[in-house]
Amino acid sequence: xxxxxxxxxxxxxxxxxxxxxxxxxxxxxxxxxxxxxxxxxxxxxxxxxxxxxxxxxxxxxxxxxxxxxxxxxxxxxxxxxxxxxxxxxxxxxxxxxxxxxxxxxxxxxxxxxxxxxxxxxxxxxxxxxxxxxxxxxxxxxxxxxxxxxxxxxxxxxxxxxxxxxxxxxxxxxxxxxxxxxxxxxxxxxxxxxxxxxxxxxxxxxxxxxxxxxxxxxxxxxxxxxxxxxxxxxxxxxxxxxxxxxxxxxxxxxxxxxxxxxxxxxxxxxxxxxxxxxxxxxxxxxxxxxxxxxxxxxxxxxxxxxxxxxxxxxxxxxxxxxxxxxxxxxxxxxxxxxxxxxxxxxxxxxxxxxxxxxxxxxxxxxxxxxxxxxxxxxxxxxxxxxxxxxxxxxxxxxxxxxxxxxxxxxxxxxxxxxxxxxxxxxxxxxxxxxxxxxxxxxxxxxxxxxxxxxxxxxxxxxxxxxxxxxxxxxxxxxxxxxxxxxxxxxxxxxxxxxxxxxxxxxxxxxxxxxxxxxxxxxxxxxxxxxxxxxx
Amino acid sequence: xxxxxxxxxxxxxxxxxxxxxxxxxxxxxxxxxxxxxxxxxxxxxxxxxxxxxxxxxxxxxxxxxxxxxxxxxxxxxxxxxxxxxxxxxxxxxxxxxxxxxxxxxxxxxxxxxxxxxxxxxxxxxxxxxxxxxxxxxxxxxxxxxxxxxxxxxxxxxxxxxxxxxxxxxxxxxxxxxxxxxxxxxxxxxxxxxxxxxxxxxxxxxxxxxxxxxxxxxxxxxxxxxxxxxxxxxxxxxxxxxxxxxxxxxxxxxxxxxxxxxxxxxxxxxxxxxxxxxxxxxxxxxxxxxxxxxxxxxxxxxxxxxxxxxxxxxxxxxxxxxxxxxxxxxxxxxxxxxxxxxxxxxxxxxxxxxxxxxxxxx
Numbered sequence: 031x032x033x034x035x036x037x038x039x040x041x042x043x044x045x046x047x048x049x050x051x052x053x054x055x056x057x058x059x060x061x062x063x064x065x066x067x068x069x070x071x072x073x074x075x076x077x078x079x080x081x082x083x084x085x086x087x088x089x090x091x092x093x094x095x096x097x098x099x100x101x102x103x104x105x106x107x108x109x110x111x112x113x114x115x116x117x118x119x120x121x122x123x124x125x126x127x128x129x130x131x132x133x134x135x136x137x138x139x140x141x142x143x144x145x146x147x148x149x150x151x152x153x154x155x156x157x158x159x160x161x162x163x164x165x166x167x168x169x170x171x172x173x174x175x176x177x178x179x180x181x182x183x184x185x186x187x188x189x190x191x192x193x194x195x196x197x198x199x200x201x202x203x204x205x206x207x208x209x210x211x212x213x214x215x216x217x218x219x220x221x222x223x224x225x226x227x228x229x230x231x232x233x234x235x236x237x238x239x240x241x242x243x244x245x246x247x248x249x250x251x252x253x254x255x256x257x258x259x260x261x262x263x264x265x266x267x268x269x270x271x272x273x274x275x276x277x278x279x280x281x282x283x284x285x286x287x288x289x290x291x292x293x294x295x296x297x298x299x300x301x302x303x304x305x306x307x308x309x310x311x312x313x314x315x316x317x318x319x320x321x322x323x324x325x326x327x328x329x330x331x332x333x334x335x336x337x338x339x340x341x342x343x344x345x346x347x348x349x350x351x352x353x354x355x356x357x358x359x360x361x362x363x364x365x366x367x368x369x370x371x372x373x374x375x376x377x378x379x380x381x382x383x384x385x386x387x388x389x390x391x392x393x394x395x396x397x398x399x400x401x402x403x404x405x406x407x408x409x410x411x412x413x414x415x416x417x418x419x420x421x422x423x424x425x426x427x428x429x430x431x432x433x434x435x436x437x438x439x440x441x442x443x444x445x446x447x448x449x450x451x452x453x454x455x456x457x458x459x460x461x462x463x464x465x466x467x468x469x470x471x472x473x474x475x476x477x478x479x480x481x482x483x484x485x486x487x488x489x490x491x492x493x494x495x496x497x498x499x500x501x502x503x504x505x506x507x508x509x510x511x512x513x514x515x516x517x518x519x520x521x522x523x524x525x526x527x528x529x530x531x532x533x534x535x536x537x538x539x540x541x542x543x544x545x546x547x548x549x550x551x552x553x554x555x556x557x558x559x560x561x562x563x564x
Numbered sequence: 565x566x567x568x569x570x571x572x573x574x575x576x577x578x579x580x581x582x583x584x585x586x587x588x589x590x591x592x593x594x595x596x597x598x599x600x601x602x603x604x605x606x607x608x609x610x611x612x613x614x615x616x617x618x619x620x621x622x623x624x625x626x627x628x629x630x631x632x633x634x635x636x637x638x639x640x641x642x643x644x645x646x647x648x649x650x651x652x653x654x655x656x657x658x659x660x661x662x663x664x665x666x667x668x669x670x671x672x673x674x675x676x677x678x679x680x681x682x683x684x685x686x687x688x689x690x691x692x693x694x695x696x697x698x699x700x701x702x703x704x705x706x707x708x709x710x711x712x713x714x715x716x717x718x719x720x721x722x723x724x725x726x727x728x729x730x731x732x733x734x735x736x737x738x739x740x741x742x743x744x745x746x747x748x749x750x751x752x753x754x755x756x757x758x759x760x761x762x763x764x765x766x767x768x769x770x771x772x773x774x775x776x777x778x779x780x781x782x783x784x785x786x787x788x789x790x791x792x793x794x795x796x797x798x799x800x801x802x803x804x805x806x807x808x809x810x811x812x813x814x815x816x817x818x819x820x821x822x823x824x825x826x827x828x829x830x831x832x833x834x835x836x837x838x839x840x841x842x843x844x845x846x847x848x849x850x851x852x853x854x855x856x857x858x859x860x861x862x863x864x865x866x867x868x869x870x871x872x873x874x875x876x877x878x879x880x881x882x883x884x885x886x887x888x889x890x891x892x893x894x895x896x897x898x899x900x901x902x903x904x905x906x907x908x909x910x911x912x913x914x915x916x917x918x919x920x921x922x923x924x925x
Contacts, residue, residue, distance in 0.1 A: 356804065357806060358803045358804060358806070379806035379808065380803075380804055380805050380806030381805075381806035382806070383806070384806070390804070392804055397798070397800045397801065398798075398800055398801050398803075398804040399801070399804065400801065401793075401794050401797045401798050401801050402797075402798075403797050404793075404794070404797065408790070411790070412794065412801070412805050413804070413805035413806060415787050415790050415791065415794075415805070416787060421787070425786055426781065426785045426786055427785060427786060427787050427790060429785065
């Protein structure tokens with residue numbers, strides 16, 4: 031195995047089925063270029079995907095994957111280049127044209143009407159006429175046929191809001207198939223799935239491939255590429271840097287192609303030396319405004335000098351746990367921080383938590399961690415706007431001091447571009463996260479709450495962020511990490527707690543567990559049930 | 565969407581909106597059988613053609629600066645205060661009560677006291693909708709509009725039943741003592757060289773300028789302003805940061821109401837010398853347009869207030885000297901609001917291609 035691809039590998043087309051003289055590629059892109067102002071999002075991209083294959087497109091955030099797919103689906107118009115579908119040049123000015131060309135897209139955020147049934151969602155936009163009865167009847171028959179043919183089993187009369195995320199995704203796939211798609215694009219499809227659901231999805235994809243469908247899988251997860259794809263294209267900074275047969279490559283090689291240098295896929299860290307108990311949670315329960323119990327008696331503790339990871343599928347109470355500890359959701363139970371009880375009533379706020387030595391990198395930096403319209407320097411003061419060093423006098427803030435502090439943080443956390451006056455919106459996901467991280471970590475908290483530290487963050491920045499978290503641990507601080515990325519939990523935390531349906535399903539030392547066991551717990555299966563099934 | 569350069573965003577877009585509003589008004593003038601060009605000349609001449617005209621334009625602009633600033637402060641907190649009209653009228657009540665309460669020795673003392681009274685009454689009138697929004701989640705657009713009607717009814721009742729001196733026919737308070745009379749521009753040393761005729765513009769104009777600076781300091785230099793802007797941009801993020809929604813909504817709405825109330829120092833104390841019915845004459849609503857057009861920034865609000873002051877004064881002249889009814893002024897104002905507020909994006913889309921080409925080359 032060569033460490034970097036040879037020129038011939040770079041030129042390799044995605045044609046494992048021979049030279050392709052007889053069968054034209056399902057999708058061929060020729061010299062696609064697209065610029066947004068001065069940013070060249072796609073530079074002369076050419077790609078050939080043979081029918082009946084699964085082709086992966088991998089790259090860091092901002093590498094141009096989404097732009098390329100948006101061009102293919104008619105959301106953007108390419109500045110130059112040509113789209114050839116099954117050997118025929120096919121201009122795609124809008125998504126209607128894409129559907130006519132047999133292209134279906136499953137977005138990362140589903141486009142489903144929550145209070146419609148599966149059937150209603152499937153015909154939405156593809157009704158036969160003003161009267162729904164006939165369309166619904168036709169769709170019902172067609173769905174049955176599709177379910178049988180592709181083994182995608184979904185109750186047509188179930189409401190979307192009652193379905194699990196995995197099922198909702200299957201509805202999206204059915205929608206595309208109902209519109210006679212024979213090319214399916216999936217954008218980061220496993221981001222919201224449990225490992226078991228992801229496996230199920232891959233079985234469906236494999237089935238689609240057997241039936242001759244072509245699948246384009248966009249992801250940043252190397253493991254998925256290795257597991258399911260036939261060929262893989264790597265994008266970096268708007269360019270297609272390589273297209274290789276999956277069987278002939280390795281995760282390490284792909285990672286290097288993605289970032290253009292060698293990366294550490296695993297976090298290097300010494301064994302933890304946990305000290306005194308910093309955070310102690312006893313019987314923590316949360317009921318939301320609708321009266322639904324979100325946390326049902328959580329007990330956990332975090333000691334100084336250790337990283338405790340909370341694993342779980344999104345929506346099983348992790349967000350509520352962070353909100354309560356962060357001071358902006360009311361709860362019952364007891365939380366001791368350095369031995370002192372925290373106020374869990376609705377009167378508590380983020381500021382009192384910060385005074386107690388808790389820093390918080392929230393799960394959703396766009397919704398909570400940052401004000402996107404604020405400049406970087408204004409975001410550096412966010413949550414710490416009453417810090418004494420940021421005040422000029424009793425009335426006015428010392429903006430110059432905040433800007434100076436921001437310059438320092440930008441330098442120490444390698445934020446690019448290094449412009450304290452750029453609005454947060456103007457930074458990439460990784461750099462936005464670095465701003466939040468710099469703000470919270472440099473307060474030198476006793477406890478760092480950190481939710482989805484690398485969501486939407488490119489590989490280069492992931493490495494940096496993980497290093498910083500480990501450094502904080504090594505400095506004797508406590509870290510509570512919440513992540514839906516099991517890989518991240520496993521590589522970063524010293525101890526893993528799995529949450530399911532507002533409860534703690536189990537606790538393991540990272541060294542003594544594996545992905546399979548945690549995956550079972552994440553799906554709500556207890557040890558005994560696991561044993562019974564195995 | 566193409567990002568426009570800052571100058572285009574701040575100057576070109578409002579200018580085009582203004583021209584579009586003017587063009588449509590010109591068509592209406594044509595249909596009324598008048599010459600649009602002559603009408604424009606009369607309006608411009610009547611608004612800025614002489615120191616006398618400026619004396620009126622600046623008087624109106626003073627009121628609009630206050631209400632524009634008021635709307636802007638609430639807007640930055642994500643609150644759309646449409647109650648400037650009612651808050652201004654209550655502010656007028658505050659001015660009247662202060663002016664009639666004591667035999668003030670000098671206008672400076674009276675001005676200081678009346679300003680406090682105006683701001684307090686305006687703020688108090690905003691306090692109830694603010695409290696309902698902060699605690700109960702009521703929408704301030706609805707509540708402040710309703711409070712405008714309540715204010716109007718309250719003032720009429722007070723003027724007719726309580727404050728009217730016995731024997732007086734019209735619903736108004738007694739005239740304020742001469743010592744409370746604010747210096748108008750033609751009596752201020754220095755300015756009297758320019759303003760030779762009696763004009764209504766008075767020292768309140770300078771308070772309005774101070775208010776511009778004050779609002780700028782508040783929003784962009786103080787911690788409260790930081791919290792107001794953060795809350796206005798993202799409530800969920802503000803919650804994370806520990807910014808209290810109740811505090812921000814109350815503070816921003818009280819300041820907003822106070823600023824709207826302050827405009828009454830200009831008209832009630834500076835001009836009328838007593839409190840009349842409907843003293844604010846729609847300035848509270850014009851403040852919304854001024855804030856919109858001024859991009860909720862004190863400098864923009866100052867310029868927009870000058871423009872609306874000129875429109876108001878020029879429109880009055882037009883009604884006086886042409887057969888075009890004075891209501892055309894309302895049409896023109898309405899169109900400016902429509903183009904700067906509702907159709908802002910349309911104007912941007914129209915000019916965006918010119919900037920896109922330049923960027924691509």
